[in-house]
Amino acid sequence: MAVPATHCCSLLPYSLFTIRQSPSLFITARPMLENFSFRTIVEYLPLFGQGLVTTVWLSALSFAGALAVGIVLAAMNLQRGRLFRVPAKAYIDAVRATPLLAQLYFLYFGLPRLGFVLPELVVGILALSLNSGAYVAEIIRAGILSIPRGQVEAGVASGMTYVQRMRFVILPQAFKVTIPPLLGQAIVLVKDSALLSLISVSELTRAGQLLASDRFMPAEGFITIAAFYLLLYYGLKGLAALSGRWFGLQPARSST
Secondary structure: OOOOHHHHHHHHHHHHHHHHOOHHHOOOOOOOOOOOOHHHHHHOHHHHHHHHHHHHHHHHHHHHHHHHHHHHHHHHHOOOOHHHHHHHHHHHHHHHHOOHHHHHHHHHHHHHHOOOOOOHHHHHHHHHHHHHHHHHHHHHHHHHHOOOHHHHHHHHHOOOOHHHHHHHHHHHHHHHHHHHHHHHHHHHHHHHHHHHHHHOOOOHHHHHHHHHHHHOOHHHHHHHHHHHHHHHHHHHHHHHHHHHHHOOOOOOOOOO
C-alpha cells in the first residue's frame, strides 16, 4: 500500500527531531587525547622501567648466545666436507623457514614433555639465541667470504691450523665488515623479545599488557611500549651508523 506524499512530508520533521535527540545513532568524533591518561602512564613508569631493563639485558644475553651459535654454524657451513656443512645448512634453513613463535612454544611446552623443565627466562634466551644464531651465521659467513683468499693461503703457508687462521686472521677482519649488519640483527632480536611476554616473562611488552588489563587502557599501555621500543631502535641504529664511520665502511660523499 503506497503512502501518500503529504504523509511522508509530515513524518520528516519528526524523524529529524528523533535523530537530533539520539546522537548515539552516529559515531561522534572526539578529540584524540580526550580520554588519554598520561597520569596512569606516569604511575606505571616504574613497571615500564623494570620491563625495559629486563628487555635490554635479556636481549644482550640472547645476542651473545646468537653470536656463539652463529660462529659455530658459519665455521661448519664453510667446511668442504659434507659431514659438517650439511647439518649446519639444514639447521639454518629449518630455523629461517619456521616462525619464532613456533620455536618458542616448542621449547616452552615441548621440552617438559621430553623431561627438560627450564625457567621461562632460560627458555626465552635459548629461543632467541637459537633463532637469531641462524641469521648471524649467514652474516658471518658472508663476512668471512669477503676476506681475500691470499690472506688465508698466507696463514696456511705459515703453518697455522684452521682454528688459528679463524682466530687470528679471518674473524678479526670479518667482524669489522659484519658489525653494521650484526647490529641490524640485534634490532630485530630486540623486537622479537616481545614474544617472550606470551610465556609470562616480565619484559617491556608484558608491562604494557599489565597496564591494559589492570586499568582497561590498551592505548596507554601499547603506545608507551611503542615509544620505548622506538628509543631502543634509534639507539641501536645510531650505534650501527657510528660503527660504520669508525671502521670506514660508510660510502664516501660526492664532492659535486
